Amino acid sequence: MNHSSRGFTLIELMIVVAIIGILAAVAIPAYQDYTVRAKVTEGLSMAAGMKSRIEETRIALGHYASTNSSYGLADASSITGNDFISLDVGPSGRVTITYSNDTAILGQTLVMMPTLASGGSLRWSCTGGTVRDKYRPSNCRGD
Numbered sequence: 001m002n003h004s005s006r007g008f009t010l011i012e013l014m015i016v017v018a019i020i021g022i023l024a025a026v027a028i029p030a031y032q033d034y035t036v037r038a039k040v041t042e043g044l045s046m047a048a049g050m051k052s053r054i055e056e057t058r059i060a061l062g063h064y065a066s067t068n069s070s071y072g073l074a075d076a077s078s079i080t081g082n083d084f085i086s087l088d089v090g091p092s093g094r095v096t097i098t099y100s101n102d103t104a105i106l107g108q109t110l111v112m113m114p115t116l117a118s119g120g121s122l123r124w125s126c127t128g129g130t131v132r133d134k135y136r137p138s139n140c141r142g143d
Helices: 010-061
Strands: 084-089 095-099 110-116 121-130
Touching: 010 084, 010 110, 010 121, 095 121
Parallel strands: none
Antiparallel strands: 084 095, 095 110, 110 121
16 A cells, blocks of 8 residues: 655654744843833933933033923923833933833933033933943944
């Protein structure tokens, strides 16, 4: 008798399922980190608009102001987004972003700090705060 083989054996199917499980075990945590990084970036994007206001005020006054209102900005708690609950401008032009809406970054902060560069321009650093490095954009990591 001549039997032709059709389909897969049980061991072949088990190997395929094991490979898919290994790939999922690697991909899911990486995707979760990616989504948290996107949430952190939302706050940074909103704060980017504040940087020009801080720079203009620094040039006009010759020094930094100390609060949101002294920069002509809304109160910190009224500047919100999907994933952050406040943007606060403090002394020395420091911008503090406080995050919400995700347990990985809930209540944590990211601090943007200006420093005076040559020629009077400002250079911004975003390495301060309590958000873990793995959730920050690459230019905001403390390496």
